[in-house]
Amino acid sequence: MEYNKEKKEIITDRELSNLDKLVLKFIKILEKHVDYVIISGYVSILLGRSRATEDVDVFINKIHINVFSKLYDELINSGFWCLNAEKVKDIYSFLEDGLAVRFSEEGKPVPNFEVKFPKRDVDKETFNDFIIVKLNEGKLKISSLERQIAFKRYYLCSDKDIEDALHIEKTFKNQISFKEIERLKNIIERIKKDEKNKKFFTFSKQEI
Amino acid sequence: MKIDKIKKEKRIFLKPGKTNKEDRLNFVKFWAEYVRTHSDKEWSKQQNIVINSQIKR
Numbered sequence: 001m002e003y004n005k006e007k008k009e010i011i012t013d014r015e016l017s018n019l020d021k022l023v024l025k026f027i028k029i030l031e032k033h034v035d036y037v038i039i040s041g042y043v044s045i046l047l048g049r050s051r052a053t054e055d056v057d058v059f060i061n062k063i064h065i066n067v068f069s070k071l072y073d074e075l076i077n078s079g080f081w082c083l084n085a086e087k088v089k090d091i092y093s094f095l096e097d098g099l100a101v102r103f104s105e106e107g108k109p110v111p112n113f114e115v116k117f118p119k120r121d122v123d124k125e126t127f128n129d130f131i132i133v134k135l136n137e138g139k140l141k142i143s144s145l146e147r148q149i150a151f152k153r154y155y156l157c158s159d160k161d162i163e164d165a166l167h168i169e170k171t172f173k174n175q176i177s178f179k180e181i182e183r184l185k186n187i188i189e190r191i192k193k194d195e196k197n198k199k200f201f202t203f204s205k206q207e208i
Numbered sequence: 209m210k211i212d213k214i215k216k217e218k219r220i221f222l223k224p225g226k227t228n229k230e231d232r233l234n235f236v237k238f239w240a241e242y243v244r245t246h247s248d249k250e251w252s253k254q255q256n257i258v259i260n261s262q263i264k265r
Binding site for chain 2: 012019022045047052110111162163171
């Protein structure tokens with residue numbers, strides 16, 4: 001894999017897996033309607049991590065329901081379905097409420113695409129520093145390596161997430177900005193603190 | 209590329225972990241080193257055995 005940090009580009013002639021082919025199929029439809037960035041586990045897998053997954057997480061920019069409706073129609077006509085609801089209005093309202101909606105090939109819930117609007121400012125930033133991965137059969141936009149490492153290591157924190165972060169760190173060693181990871185770590189710590197406070201106050205209200 | 213040279217010069221060994229968690233982390237490091245020092249075609253062929261066993265097309 002060749003990573004050009006300046007161009008924010010990774011070129012690989014990796015043999016495509018069935019998962020990669022499915023992701024390319026889904027993204028080819030998605031990108032006609034909305035800007036996107038792939039985040040989380042699949043990024044590590046695309047970059048070599050040796051594990052399977054049941055979902056591919058994707059941020060999409062906030063779009064109007066009319067645009068979403070066209071996207072949904074094309075997904076349905078291409079053999080995908082939504083696991084959460086059938087009516088466009090219902091699916092869109094989940095997204096608007098900050099929830100993720102899942103699409104998969106019809107009748108096959110796994111693997112699926114977990115699609116959501118970015119809520120927090122740090123999530124919206126994902127669209128500013130994404131990397132393009134050039135594969136033999138197409139291109140994919142993924143979140144920056146530093147963002148990937150920081151969120152896995154300091155926000156999600158499960159064994160699997162720590163391993164994903166470690167894989168990227170070791171595979172791209174010398175090309176990772178630890179200063180940027182530190183900046184994101186500080187933001188994440190603030191987010192976690194806010195979430196903890198929010199939980200505490202909700203709990204206290206229930207007690208009253 | 210230097211890949212063949214690296215392969216000849218230095219074989220990486222997997223350090224056994226004292227716990228399951230440590231062992232897993234050691235393997236992740238070992239595999240990342242393999243990915244770094246081998247061609248994309250070579251590592252992806254092996255990785256795809258894991259991935260394609262889950263998704264048949």
